[in-house]
């Protein structure tokens with residue numbers, strides 16, 4: 001579904017669109033090549049899918065390419081991902097070699113075509129080795145919470161990062177000591193996408209029926225890839241405490257990302273853990289089922305994001321945009337979105353999450369107020385139009401280092 005910028009005006013107001021058109025005047029005709037490691041699954045693909053057509057509408061020649069890699073490479077990059085989030089991982093010299101080998105293969109085969117090469121996350125980072133033969137500006141965007149990275153992996157990546165022209169991080173606390181310019185840009189959601197647009201109640205009910213959910217029972221939901229860092233087992237622990245006080249059902253819905261080899265194992269473990277409890281529904285939903293995810297979020301009484309680490313957590317913004325009360329761990333980019341007791345409840349443990357979920361289920365008025373505050377916070381800060389403006393400003397600044405950019 002393609003939307004046009006004009007359609008955002010009733011949601012975000014006139015001023016932000018005017019700013020976008022002004023900035024785009026200066027960026028018109030530039031080509032920007034985004035490169036990441038998967039076209040489906042996860043937040044990066046989610047954002048690029050929506051961002052590219054709007055950049056094109058603004059006159060920027062935006063394209064998106066995906067690197068290639070085998071099973072071994074993605075096993076290693078998943079370890080890197082976890083380690084950068086601060087999780088202990090056993091990474092062998094052979095793993096580093098495998099990373100470099102696939103990087104070299106991609107360096108040889110990737111067609112580079114952009115005034116700006118915009119590389120996302122660590123998987124394609126070694127493409128910077130092509131900097132000498134591809135002039136233009138190079139940006140590395142890190143979507144991970146690197147506030148406390150494993151030093152071995154971080155030092156391994158540093159020589160690559162240092163050669164980029166600029167780095168982009170999602171939250172102030174992720175900023176690093178680097179010799180290059182850094183920008184802090186939070187991710188965003190698209191209010192007009194299938195994932196986030198309004199839905200008729202009938203559509204929502206049909207999705208609930210499809211997945212054999214009880215239309216009458218309060219629903220607690222976590223939408224996430226099946227990943228240990230999303231803590232699905234912890235969500236079940238919290239839910240089972242809540243269940244002792246409130247009759248409700250839990251939905252854990254997630255798909256697989258092609259660059260995440262751990263998801264099958266986590267899904268299996270989650271299913272095993274949930275098996276004995278008929279009120280827990282573990283749903284493996286194919287990627288691209290945006291209306292279904294939207295419907296599940298809208299049908300929820302409480303949306304949970306009990307991540308152990310989180311770069312940003314688009315799922316939180318998606319829930320808040322739907323004015324849902326959210327219970328989320330106080331980690332990484334989630335804290336940009338949820339202000340405790342104002343736009344949701346933050347938790348630090350299974351018991352804390354359980355207490356917060358119970359409180360919201362038992363106090364619908366309070367829950368409603370938090371949800372409404374959350375929606376306004378997302379409108380002001382985390383919609384795609386703001387993200388587009390930030391990107392255009394970064395692009396401009398790359399070519400006008402030290403200049404003041406006049407809008």
Ligand code: UDP
Nearest residue numbers: 042043044046224225253254255313314315
């Ligand atoms: N998502 C989805 N289907 C799923 C699981 C997740 O469409 O089965 C979407 C979710 O709605 C969100 C994105 O994938 O838009 C996940 O982004 P987030 O920042 O929450 O986490 P990441 O997966 O990038 O760690």
